Amino acid sequence: MIFNNYLYVWPTDNPISMKKQTFHTEFICYDSLDELPESDRQLLLLAKKSLENSYSPYSNFKVGAAVLLRNGQLFGGSNYENASYPLCICAEQTVLTTAANMHPGVAPLALAVAVRNPKRVIDRPGLPCGACRQVICETEVKNKQPIRVILQGETGSVFVFENGLDLLPLAFDKTFL
Ligand code: THU
Numbered sequence: 001m002i003f004n005n006y007l008y009v010w011p012t013d014n015p016i017s018m019k020k021q022t023f024h025t026e027f028i029c030y031d032s033l034d035e036l037p038e039s040d041r042q043l044l045l046l047a048k049k050s051l052e053n054s055y056s057p058y059s060n061f062k063v064g065a066a067v068l069l070r071n072g073q074l075f076g077g078s079n080y081e082n083a084s085y086p087l088c089i090c091a092e093q094t095v096l097t098t099a100a101n102m103h104p105g106v107a108p109l110a111l112a113v114a115v116r117n118p119k120r121v122i123d124r125p126g127l128p129c130g131a132c133r134q135v136i137c138e139t140e141v142k143n144k145q146p147i148r149v150i151l152q153g154e155t156g157s158v159f160v161f162e163n164g165l166d167l168l169p170l171a172f173d174k175t176f177l
Contacts, residue, residue, distance in 0.1 A: 023169045025161075025169070026162070026166065027159050027161045027162075028159070029157050029158070029159055029160075030157060030158040031157055032155075032157065033152060033158060036150070036158055036160075039110070040110065040112070040148070040150050043066050043067075043068050043074070043110055043111075043112040044152055044158065046064075046066035046076045047064040047065050047066040047076065047091075047113055047114040047150075048114040049064065049076060050066055050076030050078050050114075051063060051078050051114055051115070053077075054079050054091070055080045055081055056081045058081050058083070058088075059081065060119070061116075062078065062079070062115065062117075062118075063078060063079040063090065063092075063113065063114070063115050064076065064091055064114045064115075065077050065078070065092045065094065065095040065096075065111060065114075066095065067099045067108045067111050068109045068110045068111075069099055069103055069106045069107070069108055070107050070108070070145070071103060071106045073099070075095050076095065077091055077095030079091045079094070090132050091113065092111065092128055093131070093135050095111070096108065096111070096135055096139050100139070107143030108139060108143070108147050109145075109148060110147065110149070110150060111147050111148070111149050112149075112150040112151075112152075113128060113149070113151050114126065114153075115154065116154050121155060122156075123153055123154065123156035124157065125153055125158060126153050127167075128149075128151075133164065134172070136164035136168075137164050137165055137171045137173065139164070140163070140165060146162060146163040146164070146165070147163070147164045148161070148162055149164055
């Protein structure tokens with residue numbers, strides 16, 4: 001059965017029919033920001049600039065995100081924490097919902113995420129939490145368009161995923177409802 005671009009088989013009670021399944025996820029790894037294609041580089045720079053607006057007095061962990069819409073509009077956003085910890089809003093969700101409200105019906109082309117930890121330099125890409133991956137996938141499903149995801153820490157290599165779904169294999173989606 002093909003689902004979410006992955007081939008898988010349900011295990012059954014019969015052990016003879018059980019098959020080990022594997023996921024294959026591809027992404028590009030650039031050694032540094034300077035190696036990125038120019039539009040990705042600019043988007044990542046906006047994400048880095050946006051993390052300066054982070055409201056994160058509890059974790060002190062700053063996250064910036066930037067979205068490029070398919071009409072060329074750019075949006076930046078950051079994480080927004082709350083004394084009631086579960087109410088913290090991630091940067092990715094801030095920017096994707098802002099963009100969707102400012103330009104309804106316009107699909108994102110790319111999303112860049114940057115992180116900064118004042119306690120130590122993060123030298124590997126900051127990875128979106130599970131909830132943000134779910135929100136990225138919902139936005140892809142809603143618009144029927146993939147979102148290119150660009151990730152970097154404070155320094156170091158940059159991961160580029162062609163598709164948010166690659167970050168969330170076997171994602172829950174509306175086909176279950
Ligand atoms: N955070 C994000 O903004 N995005 C993620 O994908 C992971 C976590 C924020 C939430 C919280 O404000 C801080 O980082 C520490 O978890």
